[in-house]
Amino acid sequence: MTQQQIEKDKFKIVGGNHEATEKLADKSVSFWKEVFLRFSHNKLAIIGIIILIIVILMATFVPMFSQYKASDQLGVYNAPPSAQFWFGTDDLGRDIFVRIWEGARISLFIGIAAAIIDLIIGVLWGSISGLAGGRVDNIMMRIADVLTAVPYLLVVIVLLVVMQPGLIPMIIALSITGWINMARIVRGEVLSIKNQEYVLAARTLGASTGHLIIKHLVPNALGAILVTMTLTIPSAIFTESFLSYLGLGVPAPTASWGTMASDGNKAIANAPWRLIFPAVFISLTIFAFNAVGDGLRDALDPKLRK
Amino acid sequence: MIKYILKRLMYILLALFVIVTVTFFLMRLAPGSPFASERNFPPQIEEKLNETYGLNNPWYIQYKDYLIDTATFNFGESMKYKARSTNDMISESFPVSLTLGIEAMLLAVGFGVLIGVVSALYHNRFPDYLATSFAVLGISVPSFILAGLMQYFLAFKLGWFPISGWKGFIYSILPALAIAFSHMGFIAKLTRSSMLEQNNSDYVKMARAKGIGKWTIVFRHTLRNALLPVVTYLGPLTAGVVTGSFIVEQIFAIPGLGKHFVQSITNRDYTVIMGTTVFYSIILLFAVLIVDILYSVIDPRIKLKGAKK
Numbered sequence: 001m002t003q004q005q006i007e008k009d010k011f012k013i014v015g016g017n018h019e020a021t022e023k024l025a026d027k028s029v030s031f032w033k034e035v036f037l038r039f040s041h042n043k044l045a046i047i048g049i050i051i052l053i054i055v056i057l058m059a060t061f062v063p064m065f066s067q068y069k070a071s072d073q074l075g076v077y078n079a080p081p082s083a084q085f086w087f088g089t090d091d092l093g094r095d096i097f098v099r100i101w102e103g104a105r106i107s108l109f110i111g112i113a114a115a116i117i118d119l120i121i122g123v124l125w126g127s128i129s130g131l132a133g134g135r136v137d138n139i140m141m142r143i144a145d146v147l148t149a150v151p152y153l154l155v156v157i158v159l160l161v162v163m164q165p166g167l168i169p170m171i172i173a174l175s176i177t178g179w180i181n182m183a184r185i186v187r188g189e190v191l192s193i194k195n196q197e198y199v200l201a202a203r204t205l206g207a208s209t210g211h212l213i214i215k216h217l218v219p220n221a222l223g224a225i226l227v228t229m230t231l232t233i234p235s236a237i238f239t240e241s242f243l244s245y246l247g248l249g250v251p252a253p254t255a256s257w258g259t260m261a262s263d264g265n266k267a268i269a270n271a272p273w274r275l276i277f278p279a280v281f282i283s284l285t286i287f288a289f290n291a292v293g294d295g296l297r298d299a300l301d302p303k304l305r306k
Numbered sequence: 307m308i309k310y311i312l313k314r315l316m317y318i319l320l321a322l323f324v325i326v327t328v329t330f331f332l333m334r335l336a337p338g339s340p341f342a343s344e345r346n347f348p349p350q351i352e353e354k355l356n357e358t359y360g361l362n363n364p365w366y367i368q369y370k371d372y373l374i375d376t377a378t379f380n381f382g383e384s385m386k387y388k389a390r391s392t393n394d395m396i397s398e399s400f401p402v403s404l405t406l407g408i409e410a411m412l413l414a415v416g417f418g419v420l421i422g423v424v425s426a427l428y429h430n431r432f433p434d435y436l437a438t439s440f441a442v443l444g445i446s447v448p449s450f451i452l453a454g455l456m457q458y459f460l461a462f463k464l465g466w467f468p469i470s471g472w473k474g475f476i477y478s479i480l481p482a483l484a485i486a487f488s489h490m491g492f493i494a495k496l497t498r499s500s501m502l503e504q505n506n507s508d509y510v511k512m513a514r515a516k517g518i519g520k521w522t523i524v525f526r527h528t529l530r531n532a533l534l535p536v537v538t539y540l541g542p543l544t545a546g547v548v549t550g551s552f553i554v555e556q557i558f559a560i561p562g563l564g565k566h567f568v569q570s571i572t573n574r575d576y577t578v579i580m581g582t583t584v585f586y587s588i589i590l591l592f593a594v595l596i597v598d599i600l601y602s603v604i605d606p607r608i609k610l611k612g613a614k615k
Contacts, residue, residue, distance in 0.1 A: 242549070
């Protein structure tokens with residue numbers, strides 16, 4: 001066997017992240033630290049995080065410091081993007097740049113609120129069902145089964161037809177069937193944890209059910225819960241824009257991405273920027289949340305752990 | 307198997323009952339009357355209208371009537387367009403939506419699987435990056451935005467396709483694409499990851515060791531196993547195609563059921579809303595059932611819950 005000569009210049013010193021190598025050299029890396037490390041190696045997820053940070057910062061500060069307000073009618077109608085109006089103006093002469101970030105507030109608020117409501121109901125329902133077991137579990141899960149069989153968007157539409165359109169009805173409509181997924185995941189986690197010795201030990205020591213849920217079950221189910229939450233937000237944002245498009249969204253003077261896109265769609269021939277900017281930001285935000293959610297799921301997946 | 311199907315049918319009936327009941331009570335709570343747009347209504351006429359539609363009866367009678375009507379598929383007359391029954395509307399417009407929907411599904415599954423396979427075969431090479439970014443784009447861009455952009459650029463600016471209407475196959479291409487695009491992306495992603503998983507399994511290595519060609523392995527071995535997650539996605543896909551049609555039919559002015567549904571929402575035409583909702587629910591519930599049965603037929607390893615051998 002001949003030894004192949006490898007030239008030196010094929011190698012180069014890239015240096016190292018000393019902090020990271022030090023940490024890896026530790027005897028044990030905590031679970032979350034490991035998740036964080038794996039997450040930070042996921043390029044797409046990092047891009048997602050960066051986009052989200054930018055969107056959140058802009059949504060917080062632009063409406064605060066801008067010279068125009070979102071509902072100001074500036075007397076310049078359908079103006080193309082310029083130095084004065086960065087994203088142009090709409091048919092009522094409102095500055096689209098400010099409206100985009102005002103709309104970001106609405107969209108993020110709806111997404112996060114829906115995710116939190118899902119979280120609360122889902123965790124309660126899932127953990128009670130899983131812990132109680134037996135007939136209670138059976139009944140609770142059958143209720144969930146029937147509710148999942150009900151087509152989600154139809155219920156949302158029918159609900160919104162009935163309620164006065166607005167932020168709160170929108171959130172209620174979004175979370176009315178959204179919690180089921182969360183409940184299922186939590187129940188699954190609970191069932192797998194419930195019969196382990198340490199839970200039995202805690203029970204023997206007289207721990208209450210509430211204590212068990214908060215101290216033992218939730219921390220173990222946290223990963224799955226987190227992933228579900230991050231993936232709920234983009235679908236809520238998507239549904240919001242979809243419903244706004246149908247005219248069931250947040251009512252008129254409020255800027256929402258869905259309403260802006262739907263208005264822009266009608267004006268596409270003479271003012272394409274009115275569609276393009278909301279479209280880009282809806283898509284970017286949905287993409288970012290999905291990327292972060294996927295990244296989290298991969299980072300949390302024990303099968304991929306090295 | 308039969309026991310399983312019966313059980314599922316029972317769920318479907320229960321779910322339908324929930325939907326019918328909920329829509330009924332919600333519509334009763336709804337503000338605004340369907341007759342509100344006709345101004346200067348003499349009270350006698352309004353009284354007469356209410357009587358015709360049974361709006362004067364106590365709620366339990368109305369509810370009972372409604373349940374019976376629904377069970378016999380009699381959804382009543384439209385409150386907005388006089389002398390047009392909801393049933394007529396559905397039977398007139400549903401075939402259009404069905405054609406569009408099937409076309410969209412074929413597009414989504416066909417191209418989705420193709421893109422997924424290509425990107426798995428060229429894992430971490432240029433075609434993979436191209437396909438993955440395409441998939442990501444598909445997932446991130448909502449269908450109504452895509453529909454608007456395609457209509458503007460491909461139909462209006464370039465004139466490759468008709469702008470709107472429904473007069474033949476060429477009219478259906480853009481709408482079907484708009485509906486299918488996001489699902490295409492999702493299916494591509496699903497196919498890619500499950501193909502990659504299969505590629506590491508022993509039987510693929512074995513086939514490769516025997517010297518079987520790349521594409522033969524794909525079609526004879528991997529794809530069959532890799533397609534299972536795609537089959538599970540067919541249920542959500544049906545739902546997605548239906549909801550996609552609400553908006554896309556509106557944008558492209560296609561006389562389908564989705565368009566009627568959206569219009570009935572804007573008109574607060576309660577009978578039509580309820581009728582179409584129930585009709586859509588039936589379709590979606592059965593679609594999911596069929597997918598589940600299909601799944602167990604395709605993969606013999608899966609035993610349906612509640613089914614005895």
